[in-house]
Every structure is written in C-alpha cells, then in structure tokens.
Amino acid sequence: MTTVLVVDDNPIDLRQTADMAARTGLAVRTAPSGEAALTILRETPGIAAMVLDLTMPDLDGLALLSTLARERIAVPVIAAVTPAGLDAVGSALRQGAVDFIIKPVSAERLSVALANARRLVRLEAELGFERRRRAGLLTAADLVARAPATERMAGLVRKAARTAHPVLIEGETGTGKHLLAEAIRGGGDRAGKPLIRFDCAAEDPAELFGRLFGRRRGTLLEPGAVQSAQGGTLLLTEIGALPEPAQEALLALIRDGEIRPQGATRAERVNLRLIATSRVRLLNLARAGLMREDLYYRLNVMPIYMPPLRERTEDILPLARRMLDRLGAEFGRRGLSLTPDAESLLSAHPWPGNLAEFETALFRAAVSATDGRIEPHDLPHLLAFAGRAAELAEAPLKAPAAPLHIDDAVLRRRKPEGHRPDRFLKPDGEVTSLAEIERQLIVFALAQHGNRMSRVARALGIGRSTLYRKLREFGLEAEDKSDAA
Numbered sequence: 001m002t003t004v005l006v007v008d009d010n011p012i013d014l015r016q017t018a019d020m021a022a023r024t025g026l027a028v029r030t031a032p033s034g035e036a037a038l039t040i041l042r043e044t045p046g047i048a049a050m051v052l053d054l055t056m057p058d059l060d061g062l063a064l065l066s067t068l069a070r071e072r073i074a075v076p077v078i079a080a081v082t083p084a085g086l087d088a089v090g091s092a093l094r095q096g097a098v099d100f101i102i103k104p105v106s107a108e109r110l111s112v113a114l115a116n117a118r119r120l121v122r123l124e125a126e127l128g129f130e131r132r133r134r135a136g137l138l139t140a141a142d143l144v145a146r147a148p149a150t151e152r153m154a155g156l157v158r159k160a161a162r163t164a165h166p167v168l169i170e171g172e173t174g175t176g177k178h179l180l181a182e183a184i185r186g187g188g189d190r191a192g193k194p195l196i197r198f199d200c201a202a203e204d205p206a207e208l209f210g211r212l213f214g215r216r217r218g219t220l221l222e223p224g225a226v227q228s229a230q231g232g233t234l235l236l237t238e239i240g241a242l243p244e245p246a247q248e249a250l251l252a253l254i255r256d257g258e259i260r261p262q263g264a265t266r267a268e269r270v271n272l273r274l275i276a277t278s279r280v281r282l283l284n285l286a287r288a289g290l291m292r293e294d295l296y297y298r299l300n301v302m303p304i305y306m307p308p309l310r311e312r313t314e315d316i317l318p319l320a321r322r323m324l325d326r327l328g329a330e331f332g333r334r335g336l337s338l339t340p341d342a343e344s345l346l347s348a349h350p351w352p353g354n355l356a357e358f359e360t361a362l363f364r365a366a367v368s369a370t371d372g373r374i375e376p377h378d379l380p381h382l383l384a385f386a387g388r389a390a391e392l393a394e395a396p397l398k399a400p401a402a403p404l405h406i407d408d409a410v411l412r413r414r415k416p417e418g419h420r421p422d423r424f425l426k427p428d429g430e431v432t433s434l435a436e437i438e439r440q441l442i443v444f445a446l447a448q449h450g451n452r453m454s455r456v457a458r459a460l461g462i463g464r465s466t467l468y469r470k471l472r473e474f475g476l477e478a479e480d481k482s483d484a485a
Contacts, residue, residue: 003027003046004114007037007064008053008080013103017051017080020107024114034059041073049076049117051101051110054088062088065095076117080105119325119335126325132186136195139187143179144322147314149307153180156304161187166254166274168299170281171306174354177277178235180306185233190273194232198225201238209246214261226259229272239276239299240285244292244440251295288451289443289476309351309358316347320362327366335372342374349382439474442467446478453480
C-alpha cells in the first residue's frame with residue numbers, strides 16, 4: 001500500500017491530518033518533529049509523499065527540506081502552513097516542495113494535493129525510465145517484477161548483466177523480450193554502448209549471411225550487424241530462423257570471437273556481447289535437426305524465460321499505471337487512472353496477445369475515457385472477451401493470434417525471394433558439398449512432414465531403408481511419427 005508521512009508538532013493537527021489522509025486509502029505514518037521525520041525517511045525508502053508543517057521548533061520544515069536536498073532523499077513534499085505563515089510558502093517551493101495547503105486542512109484539498117504529488121512521482125519515474133532507456137542505461141531495477149515468475153526473471157537478468165556469456169531469452173510473441181535485453185546491456189560493462197537488433201526471421205535467407213556478418217568486395221567491407229555492434233551488444237531476435245551457414249558462423253563467433261565476412265579470405269576479430277531471443281523452444285529445434293546442437297548449448301549458458309502476461313497477474317496494474325502515465329504525458333491528459341472495476345477487468349483478462357494487446361487496450365481506453373477516469377465500458381474488447389456485455393456478446397474475441405504457450409509455437413522460416421545463383425555457395429565462396437546439400441534436404445523434409453518417415457521417403461523419392469541409412473550416415477536422430485498420421 002502507498003505510504004504518506006505526516007509531520008506536525010501539534011498533536012491535534014497531526015492526528016486530524018493523518019486521519020484525513022488515511023480516508024483516501026493511503027497507509028499513514030506520523031512524526032511529531034523534523035528530527036523524527038528525518039529518521040523515518042532515512043530508514044524507510046519508498047515514502048510516496050510527505051505533509052510537512054513548516055513552523056516547528058528545532059528542525060523546522062524549511063531546515064528539513066534543506067537537509068533532504070543535501071542527503072538526496074527524494075520525496076514529494078506538501079507544505080502545511082497557517083494563514084499567518086504564508087510568507088514561508090515561497091521559500092518552501094523554491095527548496096523543492098511540490099504544493100502547499102493552509103491549516104486547518106480540508107479533507108478535499110488534502111486529497112487533491114496528495115493525488116497530485118503521487119502523479120508527479122509516477123511521471124518523474126516514467127520520464128527517468130525513458131531517459132535511461134534512450135541512454136542505454138536500463139537495468140533490472142527498471143523492470144516491473146512483482147509476480148513470483150518475474151521476480152525470478154529479474155534476478156536472472158541481474159546475474160546475466162554481470163557476465164560476458166551469451167544469453168538466451170525465450171518467451172511467447174509480444175512478452176517484451178527486447179526489454180530484458182536492454183536491461184542486461186544497461187546493467188553490465190557495455191552500458192550506454194550500441195545495442196544492434198537483427199531480426200533473423202525477417203531477412204531473406206539468401207541475403208541474411210551478408211547482412212549479419214558483412215560482405216567483403218575486394219578491399220572494401222560492407223559492414224553487417226556484427227560490425228555495427230562492435231564494442232556493444234548484438235541482439236539476435238528469432239534466432240531459430242538462422243540458416244545452417246549462419247549458424248556455423250555464429251558458432252565460430254561465440255567459440256573463437258572471430259567471423260569471416262562473405263567473400264573474405266581471412267577471419268576478423270570481433271568484440272561484442274551476444275543476446276538471442278526466440279518465441280520457440282530452441283531445444284525443440286535442436287531435437288528436430290533445425291538447429292545445431294553445439295550452437296544451442298553455446299547459447300543456452302544463461303537461459304532466461306520471459307513469462308506471458310497471464311502468468312504475471314501481480315504485474316498487470318503496475319504496468320498499466322506506467323503506461324497511463326506515459327500516455328497522459330503524450331496526450332496532455334494528466335491524471336489518467338483506472339476505476340476499481342476497470343482494475344479488476346484488467347487483472348482477470350488472460351491477455352493472449354500479451355503486451356501488444358495490453359498496450360492497444362489501454363491506448364483506446366485513454367482516448368475514450370471521460371475526465372481521465374477509465375471505466376469498464378472504456379475497455380469493450382475485454383468486456384466482450386469476458387462475456388460481461390450483452391451488446392458485445394455477438395462479437396467475441398476469436399482464437400488468439402499468438403500460441404498459448406511457447407512449447408506449442410511453430411517456427412516458420414522465411415523462404416528465399418526467388419532463385420539465387422549463390423544458394424549453393426558456402427560463406428567462404430566455395431561450392432557446398434553434395435553430401436551437405438543432401439543432409440540439409442533430408443532435415444528440411446523431416447521438418448516439412450513432421451518426422452513421418454513414409455511421407456519423407458516418398459517426397460525424396462527413396463525407400464524407407466535408404467532413408468534410415470542416410471539418417472545414420474549423417475548422424476541425424478528423428479523419431480518416426482508415421483503412426484500418429
């Protein structure tokens with residue numbers, strides 16, 4: 001619960017102000033002097049606001065404000081003064097107070113002042129988050145991680161940031177895996193240095209190698225993502241979509257710290273941190289022969305699982321408040337908030353579309369909300385999903401666009417765009433051996449036909465006995481799924 005500190009040497013005023021603050025739903029702590037307030041603030045981080053009487057003996061309100069600034073204790077201060085003490089308000093505001101109230105305090109004025117102070121704290125926190133993000137300085141402390149699953153995740157992010165090992169982040173589509181990558185970068189010794197994102201699934205396979213590792217044409221090098229990430233961090237998203245030649249080159253990068261750009265005759269040293277993400281279990285791809293096992297184990301040194309929103313119930317409302325603060329700043333609508341019924345609706349929704357669905361719902365609600373208060377009717381998509389609105393029951397949400405679990409996700413590799421004359425060339429420019437082409441074709445056929453050996457053999461135009469012999473020859477393991485067909 002949010003805590004407010006009330007400071008006043010007059011016991012009657014102290015009790016009355018504390019009671020009024022408690023009726024707004026806040027937890028209240030009290031201090032009868034400036035010294036007592038300073039002790040509480042030093043020992044209790046996270047005080048949301050302080051109502052401070054300016055005229056107290058010994059350490060008065062203005063002296064306490066000066067001490068807070070000197071000790072860098074950040075707390076929004078609402079100065080409380082009598083009509084005779086209004087001259088001190090200007091000094092208090094110059095020293096950092098965010099608002100003032102006149103004693104005797106009215107419940108309505110105190111409620112407004114406390115609400116404004118809390119909004120200011122959240123807005124400053126959101127602005128600080130965006131500044132750190134742009135500077136490449138986000139850390140695990142910036143992650144919303146109140147749910148047990150995300151608490152464990154944040155702990156792994158902290159550990160990963162302190163090492164130089166590759167990190168593998170797995171999670172469903174739209175869970176925010178890139179934010180974990182930013183926190184790992186910002187929490188380590190490469191904070192503030194470039195983070196280059198390369199989407200393996202979006203690239204034409206025939207062009208991917210050169211775009212990732214660079215191309216050398218004579219004495220000129222056309223840099224790829226690896227060269228751009230030199231000294232910083234390389235984020236490979238959907239790494240399971242990497243073709244075999246790129247997997248081999250990436251393995252060399254991890255193992256030896258070297259790459260050989262397309263067309264180059266010599267290897268080049270690289271210095272970067274590697275982070276990979278996948279919406280599909282890489283172990284499943286390795287078992288299916290779609291990913292080199294040695295590459296998988298090199299990547300899986302520090303695995304982190306990003307849980308979907310449905311496993312982060314305790315994070316839903318903090319995430320919503322963070323986004324509403326940002327939207328309020330963008331729209332010029334201060335004080336965007338959720339009613340208790342809207343909060344319940346958000347918390348109960350399963351969010352099959354994860355953050356994309358979550359952010360879209362809140363964006364629409366922020367636009368349509370009256371007086372900045374988001375009601376359940378501002379979230380019609382959620383009402384329809386829950387079946388709470390009869391007028392929307394005829395248009396329920398269809399099957400989710402994202403799979404309900406990462407283990408059920410299927411990798412769809414992008415097909416090359418038309419015929420490429422160099423598709424049979426290895427990265428070094430040499431022709432790929434017939435045996436390697438045959439191996440790749442068998443691996444492709446196994447994946448295409450779900451390990452149903454009868455179909456695989458028929459598609460390849462060979463007998464099953466020949467297929468099994470080839471599997472042994474190439475060291476491929478594949479369980480026959482023909483009986484399940």
